[in-house]
Amino acid sequence: MSVIDSEQFPLTEEMEEAFVVDVDFHFRAPVDRLMPYMDSAVVKRNLDITGFPPTSCYWFPGYSTPRGAGGLEAHGKLETGEDIVEVMEALGIDMPILTPGYNKLPDSQNVVMKNEIARAYNDYLLEEVLPTDENIKAVGLMQQWEPETAVEEIKRVGDEEDIVGMYGFFGHYDLLGQPKYDQVFEELVARDLPLALHGGGTANWPQKDLIGNSLRTWSEAYGLVHPCRAMMMVGNMIMTGVFDKYPELEVVMIEGGVNWVPFVSERLDEMYNDHPEDIQMTERMHRMGQEYLDKQPSEYLRDNFSFSSQPMNIPDKTKNFEAMLDMTNARDSLMFATDYPHYTVELHNWVLESPAIDDELAERILHKNAESVFRI
Amino acid sequence: MTEHVVASVDEIPNGNGKAVEVDGLPIAIFNVEGDYYAISNRCVHMGGPLGEGVLHSELPTVDPDRTSVHCPWHYWEFDLETGRSVVNDKTGLRTFDVSVEDGEIVVDL
Ligand code: FES
Numbered sequence: 001m002s003v004i005d006s007e008q009f010p011l012t013e014e015m016e017e018a019f020v021v022d023v024d025f026h027f028r029a030p031v032d033r034l035m036p037y038m039d040s041a042v043v044k045r046n047l048d049i050t051g052f053p054p055t056s057c058y059w060f061p062g063y064s065t066p067r068g069a070g071g072l073e074a075h076g077k078l079e080t081g082e083d084i085v086e087v088m089e090a091l092g093i094d095m096p097i098l099t100p101g102y103n104k105l106p107d108s109q110n111v112v113m114k115n116e117i118a119r120a121y122n123d124y125l126l127e128e129v130l131p132t133d134e135n136i137k138a139v140g141l142m143q144q145w146e147p148e149t150a151v152e153e154i155k156r157v158g159d160e161e162d163i164v165g166m167y168g169f170f171g172h173y174d175l176l177g178q179p180k181y182d183q184v185f186e187e188l189v190a191r192d193l194p195l196a197l198h199g200g201g202t203a204n205w206p207q208k209d210l211i212g213n214s215l216r217t218w219s220e221a222y223g224l225v226h227p228c229r230a231m232m233m234v235g236n237m238i239m240t241g242v243f244d245k246y247p248e249l250e251v252v253m254i255e256g257g258v259n260w261v262p263f264v265s266e267r268l269d270e271m272y273n274d275h276p277e278d279i280q281m282t283e284r285m286h287r288m289g290q291e292y293l294d295k296q297p298s299e300y301l302r303d304n305f306s307f308s309s310q311p312m313n314i315p316d317k318t319k320n321f322e323a324m325l326d327m328t329n330a331r332d333s334l335m336f337a338t339d340y341p342h343y344t345v346e347l348h349n350w351v352l353e354s355p356a357i358d359d360e361l362a363e364r365i366l367h368k369n370a371e372s373v374f375r376i
Numbered sequence: 377m378t379e380h381v382v383a384s385v386d387e388i389p390n391g392n393g394k395a396v397e398v399d400g401l402p403i404a405i406f407n408v409e410g411d412y413y414a415i416s417n418r419c420v421h422m423g424g425p426l427g428e429g430v431l432h433s434e435l436p437t438v439d440p441d442r443t444s445v446h447c448p449w450h451y452w453e454f455d456l457e458t459g460r461s462v463v464n465d466k467t468g469l470r471t472f473d474v475s476v477e478d479g480e481i482v483v484d485l
Contacts, residue, residue, distance in 0.1 A: 007428045008448045010395070067435050067451045343450060349423045 011092045014352050021095040021370040024254050024308045024337035028101025037120035043113050074343035081132025098138035106172040106201030118143050122157045130162040137164045139196045144168040147180050154187040164374040165194040170233040172201030177240030179283045185246045194250040199226040230256025238300045241285040254308040262327040268297035306373050308337035310346045321356040335370040381480045391438050395427035408440050413456040414472035414483050424449030
């Protein structure tokens with residue numbers, strides 16, 4: 001059975017010819033594919049009864065996009081490596097970097113179950129999916145909710161050739177500036193693996209606070225929450241000295257938008273220069289005995305972060321788009337992404353057609369930056 | 377204005393669309409209960425093809441009650457008569473005159 005209606009994605013010759021790496025190609029293997037890789041009888045029994053995975057989610061895209069069904073699988077349901085190859089051909093993608101499609105997984109409070117799912121997913125990838133085609137790569141799902149287990153997982157799968165990074169969330173859990181995550185950063189840096197972060201959990205924003213409980217539209221819940229959380233994650237990691245301690249750590253922000261990068265750069269620099277001493281009271285910097293950050297906040301944002309393109313939000317005027325690409329450091333930091341199979345999918349037509357993007361920049365966005373960040 | 381035969385009526389059943397190219401312009405033709413409409417086939421949002429594909433929700437792209445079409449990528453809705461977005465009349469797509477002659481669909485361009 002075909003997983004995609006390729007007529008829906010007509011490709012121009014130029015789109016077919018371009019070499020394209022997609023840094024946000026979601027793969028949401030159904031639970032029965034993962035079952036053979038699970039050890040725990042009790043987890044298996046529960047998943048058998050409840051389906052996958054039992055969560056409470058007060059928002060879902062279908063609420064406001066009836067034509068996209070549930071939104072998450074609006075453009076296809078993938079189960080196997082062969083399904084992925086079919087979609088690669090239909091979308092003109094040469095190298096998908098699979099990102100786990102379990103964005104509601106953080107909503108499940110059962111750590112034992114989540115640990116099993118993450119481990120089984122990574123094993124299913126390694127055993128059955130990645131061997132299908134040498135161009136299929138993946139970021140491994142990391143047990144961010146339990147840093148010690150995440151460390152074990154990185155040790156277990158992080159040296160596999162086709163695992164090109166590890167995947168966590170910029171929503172839902174403690175911000176990663178907390179020192180308990182240093183053990184995770186150490187393992188990543190030791191293996192030269194980037195940390196890929198994506199939104200996820202509690203329908204993006206916890207319902208039980210004043211903001212979450214006031215959200216009424218998908219425009220707010222999806223349109224603004226991912227970027228807000230991405231900004232908070234970036235600021236927290238920089239200001240608590242993560243990159244002073246781990247200057248080699250590379251973080252990929254996926255689906256959090258990029259248009260805010262100039263603002264956050266300016267704003268953090270300004271505030272830091274107003275109040276540079278408060279970093280001395282952060283746990284990590286205090287323990288390191290460090291008086292000031294080694295660099296300005298904007299320099300970490302430029303040097304240690306890169307960004308997936310989707311959602312791109314291209315300004316109408318070419319000159320504004322050119323300025324945006326320049327101010328967001330697209331030359332070194334922007335990596336093309338589709339977000340397939342979510343209803344928000346974007347193809348690479350915009351990279352090839354925009355007058356604001358010359359051939360060299362297009363190559364960087366379409367594959368060179370990703371090859372460098374993911375060490376491919 | 378030049379007339380271009382783009383399809384025969386049998387090729388586009390009621391409620392369906394077809395993507396064609398006329399003088400290099402991508403155009404989508406729709407049949408809404410026997411009335412034919414032609415609109416640019418490149419969505420103003422991200423370039424999605426109005427005239428192609430199906431939606432996984434299995435709802436059709438064409439809404440006959442509103443004489444509109446939804447783009448298959450992110451579902452923006454355009455009025456087939458005017459080409460305007462139904463929620464933002466400042467944005468929209470070019471439309472073209474269509475007629476049927478001897479069972480052939482003709483676009484005027
Ligand atoms: S490309 Fe048509 S709605 Fe996005």
